[in-house]
Amino acid sequence: MVSEKTMAERVLALMGRPNNIRNIGIIAHIHHGKTTLTDNLLAGAGMLSEELAGDAMFTWWHEQEREREMTIYGAAVSMVHEYEGDDYLINLIDTPGHVEFGGEVTRAVRAIDGAVVVVDFVDGIMPQTETVLKQALREYVKPVLFINKVDRAIKELQLPPNKIMERLAEIVVGVNDLIERYAPEEFKDKWKVSVQNGTVAFGSALHNWALSVPYMQKTGIGFKQIAEIYNTAADAKEIRRRVWEIAPLYRVVLDMVVRHLPSPKEAQKYRVPKLWHGDLNSKYGKAMLEADPNGPAVAVVTKVIVDKTSKQETAIARVWSGTIRRGMEVWLLNANKKVRLQQVGVFKGIQKIQIEEAKAGNIIAISGVRDLQSGETIVEPEPDGSKPNIPPFEAIKHIFDPVVTKAIEPKDPRDLPKLIEVLKLIQKEDPTLKVEIDQESGQILISGLGDLHLEIVEYRIKNDFKVDIITSNPIVVYRESVKGQAGPVEGKSPNKLNKFYITVEKMPDELYWKLREKLLKGELPEGKIKKMNEDIIKHLMSLGFTREEAQRCKVIYRENMFFDMTRGIIHIGEVIDMVMDAFMQVMDHGPIAWEPCIGLIVKLTDAQLHEDAIHRGPGQVIPAVREAIKLAMKDAGLVLYEPVQVILVDVPPDYIGDVTALINSRRGAILDIQTEEDRALIKAKVPVREMIGFTDTLRSATSGRGVWYLVDQVYEPVPRELFDQIVREIRQRKGLPLDADIV
Numbered sequence: 001m002v003s004e005k006t007m008a009e010r011v012l013a014l015m016g017r018p019n020n021i022r023n024i025g026i027i028a029h030i031h032h033g034k035t036t037l038t039d040n041l042l043a044g045a046g047m048l049s050e051e052l053a054g055d056a057m058f059t060w061w062h063e064q065e066r067e068r069e070m071t072i073y074g075a076a077v078s079m080v081h082e083y084e085g086d087d088y089l090i091n092l093i094d095t096p097g098h099v100e101f102g103g104e105v106t107r108a109v110r111a112i113d114g115a116v117v118v119v120d121f122v123d124g125i126m127p128q129t130e131t132v133l134k135q136a137l138r139e140y141v142k143p144v145l146f147i148n149k150v151d152r153a154i155k156e157l158q159l160p161p162n163k164i165m166e167r168l169a170e171i172v173v174g175v176n177d178l179i180e181r182y183a184p185e186e187f188k189d190k191w192k193v194s195v196q197n198g199t200v201a202f203g204s205a206l207h208n209w210a211l212s213v214p215y216m217q218k219t220g221i222g223f224k225q226i227a228e229i230y231n232t233a234a235d236a237k238e239i240r241r242r243v244w245e246i247a248p249l250y251r252v253v254l255d256m257v258v259r260h261l262p263s264p265k266e267a268q269k270y271r272v273p274k275l276w277h278g279d280l281n282s283k284y285g286k287a288m289l290e291a292d293p294n295g296p297a298v299a300v301v302t303k304v305i306v307d308k309t310s311k312q313e314t315a316i317a318r319v320w321s322g323t324i325r326r327g328m329e330v331w332l333l334n335a336n337k338k339v340r341l342q343q344v345g346v347f348k349g350i351q352k353i354q355i356e357e358a359k360a361g362n363i364i365a366i367s368g369v370r371d372l373q374s375g376e377t378i379v380e381p382e383p384d385g386s387k388p389n390i391p392p393f394e395a396i397k398h399i400f401d402p403v404v405t406k407a408i409e410p411k412d413p414r415d416l417p418k419l420i421e422v423l424k425l426i427q428k429e430d431p432t433l434k435v436e437i438d439q440e441s442g443q444i445l446i447s448g449l450g451d452l453h454l455e456i457v458e459y460r461i462k463n464d465f466k467v468d469i470i471t472s473n474p475i476v477v478y479r480e481s482v483k484g485q486a487g488p489v490e491g492k493s494p495n496k497l498n499k500f501y502i503t504v505e506k507m508p509d510e511l512y513w514k515l516r517e518k519l520l521k522g523e524l525p526e527g528k529i530k531k532m533n534e535d536i537i538k539h540l541m542s543l544g545f546t547r548e549e550a551q552r553c554k555v556i557y558r559e560n561m562f563f564d565m566t567r568g569i570i571h572i573g574e575v576i577d578m579v580m581d582a583f584m585q586v587m588d589h590g591p592i593a594w595e596p597c598i599g600l601i602v603k604l605t606d607a608q609l610h611e612d613a614i615h616r617g618p619g620q621v622i623p624a625v626r627e628a629i630k631l632a633m634k635d636a637g638l639v640l641y642e643p644v645q646v647i648l649v650d651v652p653p654d655y656i657g658d659v660t661a662l663i664n665s666r667r668g669a670i671l672d673i674q675t676e677e678d679r680a681l682i683k684a685k686v687p688v689r690e691m692i693g694f695t696d697t698l699r700s701a702t703s704g705r706g707v708w709y710l711v712d713q714v715y716e717p718v719p720r721e722l723f724d725q726i727v728r729e730i731r732q733r734k735g736l737p738l739d740a741d742i743v
C-alpha cells in the first residue's frame with residue numbers, strides 16, 4: 001500500500017511511531033540457523049534481493065566468521081514489515097550462538113524487548129538454547145519460538161506428519177520448561193509459548209517457508225501442501241520458488257513478531273524499573289517508563305563496532321526516552337564527560353543512513369564519538385548544561401568470568417604502541433576480553449573465556465589489524481579462599497605504631513550464591529560502598545545479615561565482603577579508606593600465589609592508631625592491614641580453587657568409549673550420558689587446566705564428528721596432590737618466593 005515511498009522514507013516515518021516498532025533479537029544454539037533466518041527475513045522485507053538470501057550471509061561481517069562458520073559479532077539490521085494494513089519497523093540484532101561469546105548475547109539483549117528463539121527440529125533444545133534464553137528472560141525480554149530445519153524431517157528423515165507434530169510438541173514443552181524456570185515471576189505464565197495462540201512457528205530457513213496456526217487459519221495453507229511440494233519438486237530451487245508462493249518465511253515470522261512481541265512503549269513500562277535503579281518519579285524515570293519522545297534524552301550503548309580500516313568506531317545504542325539529535329551535546333554518565341554526537345544514523349537493511357534525530361524506542365548508530373563504551377548511559381544535560389544527577393543504567397553483566405590468560409607481545413618491539421591501541425579497540429567491542437599489564441613483569445596479559453576465544457582475538461589482531469604477535473601458552477586463572485574461620489589476627493604497621501585486628505571467614509555457600517546473583521542483577525553495588533542507603537541495607541539483610549552488620553558493610557569486591565565492626569575508635573574515619581584499599585589489594589592478589597580471592601568475609605574488629613596523622617599514612621596502614629588479612633587467611637586454612645567447565649559433548653554413539661576415555665584422561669568426570677539413535681550427548685565436568693587444546697583432541701578422537709559446548713563454569717578446590725605443583729608453577733611464573741608459606 002505504501003510501496004511508492006522509498007524504503008528509507010518508510011523507515012524514517014516509522015521512527016516516530018513507537019507503537020509500530022519492535023526491537024528484537026534472534027537467539028539460538030550454534031548452527032541452529034539464525035544467520036539463514038536473518039537473511040531470509042531481510043530479503044522478504046525487501047531489503048536484500050531474494051536470490052542472495054541464504055547464500056550471501058550478509059550479516060557475516062568478519063572473514064574469520066566465515067572461516068569458522070560462526071557468527072561472532074552481532075550486527076544490527078532494520079526492516080519494514082506490513083501487518084494488517086500498517087507498517088512496522090523491525091530492528092533486529094543478530095546474536096552469536098557460541099557460548100564463548102556469551103558476552104555479546106548479554107549486551108545484545110539489553111537493546112531488545114523480544115526474541116525469536118530458534119530451535120533446530122532435529123537437534124532439539126541444546127545447551128546454548130538454555131543459556132541464551134536464560135539471559136534474555138533475565139533482562140525481561142519476551143520470547144516467541146521458531147522451530148527450524150523442518151525440511152529435514154520431510155526429506156531426510158521421512159517422518160510421517162504425526163511424528164513431526166509429536167516432535168514439535170516436545171520442543172514446545174521443552175522451551176516452556178525453560179520459561180517456567182527462568183522467566184520473571186510475573187511472566188512465567190503469560191510468556192509460555194503455544195502453537196494455538198500463534199507464539200510458535202515452524203519451517204525451514206534454508207528453503208524459506210514457515211507455518212503458524214494463525215497463518216494456517218487465515219490462508220488455509222497447511223503442512224500437507226508443503227509436504228506435497230517436497231514430494232514433487234525437482235530440486236531445492238523449485239522448492240524455494242513454490243513454498244515462497246504459499247507460505248513465505250518472512251511473513252509468518254514477522255507477523256508473529258509484530259503480533260506477539262511488545263513495542264518499546266509497552267516493554268519499557270516493565271523493563272525500565274528492572275534495568276535502571278533511579279527514581280521512577282523523576283522526569284527521567286517518567287519519560288523512560290512512557291518512552292516519551294518529549295522527555296529528556298536517555299540512550300544506552302549496547303555495542304561498539306570498530307571499522308578495521310578506518311578504525312572509526314560506531315556505537316549501537318537504544319534510545320529510552322527523549323530525542324537524540326545530530327550535533328547535540330550529551331553527558332556520558334560512566335565516562336563522566338560531555339561530548340557532541342557528531343553523526344546519528346539508523347539502519348535500512350544492513351546499510352546505515354544518516355539522520356537528524358531519533359526518538360525514544362529506536363535503535364541508532366552513533367559515530368564520530370571516541371570513548372563510547374558498551375554499557376555507557378548517554379543523557380541530555382540539564383537545561384543549564386550540567387550533568388543530570390541520575391544513576392547510569394545498570395552495568396551489563398556477563399555470566400562467565402574470563403579464566404584463561406595469555407601473555408602477548410608484538411614480534412617487532414616497535415609495534416608495541418600499535419598493539420596497545422588495537423587491544424583497546426578490540427576490548428571496546430568485546431568487554432568479556434580482559435586486558436591488563438602485569439605490574440611486576442610489564443607483560444601484556446589478555447584473558448578470555450577459553451582458548452578458542454583468545455584464538456579468535458589473536459586472529460583479529462594479526463589479520464584485521466595487521467600486527468604480528470607472539471603469544472605465550474594459555475595460563476589458567478585460579479581463585480584463592482579459605483576453609484574455615486580465624487582471627488582476630490593482629491597486623492602491625494612498619495613503624496609499629498598502629499595495629500589492626502582482622503577476622504576472616506569462608507562465606508557460606510548459600511550466601512555466596514545469593515550474593516553472586518544480587519551482583520549479577522545489579523541489586524548490590526560492586527566496590528567501595530560510598531553512600532549506604534536503605535535499598536542496599538535491605539538487600540544485605542535479605543542475605544541474612546542483621547541491620548547493624550549491613551550498615552557496617554564497607555566494600556563488596558570480587559565476591560568478597562568487608563565489614564568495619566569497630567566502635568568508637570578515634571581517627572578511624574581518617575584511615576578507613578586505606579583499610580578498604582588494603583582489603584581490595586589482597587582480594588586482587590591472594591596470599592597463596594597472588595591469584596584473586598573469592599567467597600571471603602573479612603572484618604576489622606579493632607584497631608590502635610597513633611594520634612599523629614604523620615605516623616598513620618598509607619605507607620603504614622596498608623601493609624599492616626594486608627598482613628593481618630593474609631595471616632588470618634592462613635590460619636583459616638588456605639584453599640586454591642580452579643575453574644572447572646561443565647561441557648556437553650555431542651558425538652555419534654560409536655565414540656562414547658573414546659570420549660569417556662578422553663575425559664577421564666583429563667581429570668574429568670562424566671555426569672550424564674544420553675543416547676539417541678544416531679548421537680550421544682555426554683555431559684562432563686573438566687578442569688579448565690585440562691581443557692586447553694580439547695577441541696583438537698576431540699576432533700581427532702572422533703574423526704572430526706564430535707563437537708562440544710560449554711554449559712556452565714564453576715570453581716572447585718584443586719586436588720591435594722596437585723596443590724604444591726600448581727602453586728609452584730604460578731609463583732615461578734610470577735617471580736614470587738617459592739618456599740614461603742604465604743606471599
Ligand SMILES: Nc1nc2c(ncn2[C@@H]2O[C@H](COP(=O)(O)OP(=O)(O)OP(=O)(O)O)[C@@H](O)[C@H]2O)c(=O)[nH]1
Nearest residue numbers: 030031032033034035036070071097149204205206
Ligand atoms: N536443512 C536445513 N539446514 C539449515 C536450515 N537453516 C540453516 N541450515 C543450515 O544450518 C547451518 C547453520 O546455519 P546458520 O544460519 O549459519 O546458523 P547460525 O545459527 O547462524 O550459526 P552460528 O552463527 O554459527 O551460530 C548451515 O549449514 C545452514 O545452511 C534449514 O532450515 N534446513
